[in-house]
Amino acid sequence: MPPEHGDMQVRAGAETDLTALTDLYNHYIRETAITFDTAPFSPAQRRPWLLSHPKDGPHRLLVAQGGDGGLLGYATSSAFRPKGAYATSVETxxxxAPDAAGRGVGTLLYTALFAALADEDVHRAYAGITQPNEASGRLHARFGFRPIGTFTEVGRKFGRYWDVAWYQKDLR
Structure with missing residues (x-):
């Protein structure tokens, strides 16, 4: 049975979610430095990303939806780097959704994601968090991530340079 919390449910992402997932991600592209993508995507451009996250295995896409079926958020575990020796590491x-902040969506998604990864051959999870982002830092700390370093002024967006703090979670 999929994880639930109040009027929220988590399930594997599906192709029918592509437009909503793209719209949500494009919000963060246009409005924030949380992602370093600078140009919005069309659903067709975003489709290979969606297909790179099957329903099983170490690279997952989980979505949270509300009682009305609307997308509240998503979580992923993706390949950390493309070289073979990195296969047991994932980036999460x-x-x-902007109107879902503070409702426990991130916690519900990460709870489900790490439960799904428990039976996979994954040794470490990493997360890069553009600074400042106290809410994301707290969420990751709650799930056992610890800071391991900061890339200073590693990305330029909105006319300024941004730092990215890297966090690590030991899975095995």
Whole structure:
């Protein structure tokens, strides 16, 4: 049975979610430095990303939806780097709909994601958090991530440079 919390439910992402997932991600592209993508995507452009996250295995896409079926957010575990020796490491991320902030969506998604990864051959999870982002830092700390370093002024967006703090979670 999928994880639930109040009027929220978590399930594997599906192709029918593509437009809503793209719209949510595009909000963060246009409005924030949380992602370093600078140009919005069309659903067709975003489709390969969606397909790179099957329903099983170490690279997952989980979505949270409300009682009305609307997308509240999503979490992913993705390949950390493309070289073979990195196969047991994943990069995780959570994006919540702007109107869903503070409702426990990120916690529900990460709870489900790490439960799904428990039976996978994954040794470490990493998360890069653009600074400042206290809410994301708190969420990751709650799930056992610890800071391991900061890339200073690693990305330029909105006419300024941004730092990215890297966090690590030991899974095995």
């Amino acid at each position: 991320t959570v994006y919540c």
